[in-house]
Amino acid sequence: MAENILLEFESNKNSFFSEAHLGQNKIVSEDRFGIVREFPLTSLSIAGIYGDLSVYAHSEQMSESLAKIKKAVKKRGKSSYFLVNSKE
Numbered sequence: 059m060a061e062n063i064l065l066e067f068e069s070n071k072n073s074f075f076s077e078a079h080l081g082q083n084k085i086v087s088e089d090r091f092g093i094v095r096e097f098p099l100t101s102l103s104i105a106g107i108y109g110d111l112s113v114y115a116h117s118e119q120m121s122e123s124l125a126k127i128k129k130a131v132k133k134r135g136k137s138s139y140f141l142v143n144s145k146e
Contacts, residue, residue: 104139
């Protein structure tokens with residue numbers, strides 16, 4: 059399912075950017091502080107945990123695990139996913 063979501067996202071991503079942006083693989087725009095910066099094109103990162111979720115004592119513990127997974131996925135710098143079995 060994650061692969062299908064990423065394929066759909068990537069195939070439609072072109073409709074959000076101009077040819078120039080796509081050719082440069084970036085956009086140049088003001089950030090929230092008014093500073094002009096370069097930004098990479100939008101990507102999609104999916105992080106997930108599957109299996110027996112009862113191994114987590116509370117939702118905060120699972121959220122912490124998901125945050126670590128998401129951080130690792132985002133470091134790839136492109137649309138990608140990483141799913142972890144709760145027993146790992």
